[in-house]
Amino acid sequence: MNIKKKIKGIEFKTVILIAVFNVGIVLSMWLCEALVFNAVYKSNQIKKINNIVNEFKNNTQNVYSLAENLAYDNEVCISIFDEDKSVINFNTMQNGCLLNKNNSTINSLVKNFIRSSEASNYYRLDNPMTNTKSILYAFKSNNKDIFVFSNLENVSNFIKLFKMQNVYFLILIIICSIIISVFIANITTKPIRIITKKAKEIGKGKYDVKFPKNEIIEIEELSNTLEEVQKELKANDEAKRDLLANVSHDLKTPLTMIKAYAEMIKDISYKDPKKMNEHLDIIIDESDRLTNLVNDILEFSKIQNDDYNYNYEEYDLIKEIKNIVKKFSVIEYLENYEFILEMPKKAMVKADKEKINQVIYNLVNNAINYTGDDKKVKIRVKKEKENYLVEIIDTGKGIKSEEIPYIWDKYYKNDKNHQRSVTSTGLGLSIVKEILNKHNFAYGVKSKVGSGSTFYFKISSI
Numbered sequence: 001m002n003i004k005k006k007i008k009g010i011e012f013k014t015v016i017l018i019a020v021f022n023v024g025i026v027l028s029m030w031l032c033e034a035l036v037f038n039a040v041y042k043s044n045q046i047k048k049i050n051n052i053v054n055e056f057k058n059n060t061q062n063v064y065s066l067a068e069n070l071a072y073d074n075e076v077c078i079s080i081f082d083e084d085k086s087v088i089n090f091n092t093m094q095n096g097c098l099l100n101k102n103n104s105t106i107n108s109l110v111k112n113f114i115r116s117s118e119a120s121n122y123y124r125l126d127n128p129m130t131n132t133k134s135i136l137y138a139f140k141s142n143n144k145d146i147f148v149f150s151n152l153e154n155v156s157n158f159i160k161l162f163k164m165q166n167v168y169f170l171i172l173i174i175i176c177s178i179i180i181s182v183f184i185a186n187i188t189t190k191p192i193r194i195i196t197k198k199a200k201e202i203g204k205g206k207y208d209v210k211f212p213k214n215e216i217i218e219i220e221e222l223s224n225t226l227e228e229v230q231k232e233l234k235a236n237d238e239a240k241r242d243l244l245a246n247v248s249h250d251l252k253t254p255l256t257m258i259k260a261y262a263e264m265i266k267d268i269s270y271k272d273p274k275k276m277n278e279h280l281d282i283i284i285d286e287s288d289r290l291t292n293l294v295n296d297i298l299e300f301s302k303i304q305n306d307d308y309n310y311n312y313e314e315y316d317l318i319k320e321i322k323n324i325v326k327k328f329s330v331i332e333y334l335e336n337y338e339f340i341l342e343m344p345k346k347a348m349v350k351a352d353k354e355k356i357n358q359v360i361y362n363l364v365n366n367a368i369n370y371t372g373d374d375k376k377v378k379i380r381v382k383k384e385k386e387n388y389l390v391e392i393i394d395t396g397k398g399i400k401s402e403e404i405p406y407i408w409d410k411y412y413k414n415d416k417n418h419q420r421s422v423t424s425t426g427l428g429l430s431i432v433k434e435i436l437n438k439h440n441f442a443y444g445v446k447s448k449v450g451s452g453s454t455f456y457f458k459i460s461s462i
Helices: 003-008 010-057 063-073 104-115 157-203 217-267 273-304 317-326 329-334 353-370 428-439
Strands: 077-081 087-090 120-127 132-141 144-151 312-316 338-342 348-352 376-384 387-394 443-447 453-460
Touching: 010 063, 010 132, 010 144, 010 157, 063 077, 063 087, 077 104, 104 120, 104 132, 104 144, 157 217, 217 273, 273 428, 312 317, 317 338, 317 353, 317 376, 317 387, 348 353, 348 428, 348 453, 353 376, 353 387, 353 428, 353 453, 428 443, 428 453
Parallel strands: 338 376
Antiparallel strands: 077 087, 077 144, 120 132, 132 144, 312 348, 376 387, 387 453, 443 453
């Protein structure tokens, strides 16, 4: 597999996405620590100093004992200057405290405040010891100058260590996320690669491929879908082979007849006009059969590809049925077929006249081919509320119940029960199905072995 193909693959993209996701989490933690944590810490320190100041102001006990407790409990350092300017320090050895460190800035602020008449003051400072922001709160209480110092940013060794280790943690997370994402991507993509490989086998015409099952529901559904596609492709492939076999067989007979009678005319019957006309009629009949075969195939292709625009119009169904029956008058005369019509005098309907005529023609032709020895075909039209029920009934051997679901399929032919010698592509009923589906007309067949078949459909009345 080339590099470009790998980059476009699910595995590579999964690795990148998971790695980016994990890095994003670590960076978010880092930003949270750098921004939110420091802001919260600063707010708490200021609040803590305000509370300490309030404790001093409300104090009625020993101020030094209170200062000691407050300094250690709140992790601040406190300096108290008495009236004689002597100083007592509390917790000034804590990390980052500038009180009692001979810091020139602090010393200057302390002296200035002691000399001033200010009751209190805030001083924000840059702490050179820790390179952080700090605060000094000075206030006067009970003739004493009290100074409370606190860092506004956490300067504990743990936090410093945490910040230093964040870099290593980030590197470790990236490495782990890549390893985990490769593992996850492999679990996800391996069955997909197998399915892809097997799907390519279907493209080569192998229809016995077994797709792997998987605990991931989407992959399971993909396998099931491809199995259904495989079955459909297999069925279509078999149907196409059947079509080719049927067409080849059905074309061969009339072509053989045409050639044979043409040779007879050429060599023998050209001397006898009567015989020659008989032979020419046979050639014409066989040519018509060939035309019908080709027309069936072209018609079915047009219907399935939606190449035909349906033209709905109002017309008399009875008139059209009678015209269709007239087209079969030659077999009625020559082969003693009988057409029984049970219809009202008139039945006004709305549909595509040309297409519905084709439906009726195909159903009548089907009934002629499969009717019984009495050679009777009945056409019945009955009014039903907003529809007319059209039934074409034969007296043949009927259709087995297990075969009924398949008779509407393209290329399906029940060759065992023909009354007549039939030349057919097996598309007649399939064309009927497509046309009636386009009209949204109900249709079906009722049949019992030994009792003939009744094909029917309903058409909208007006």
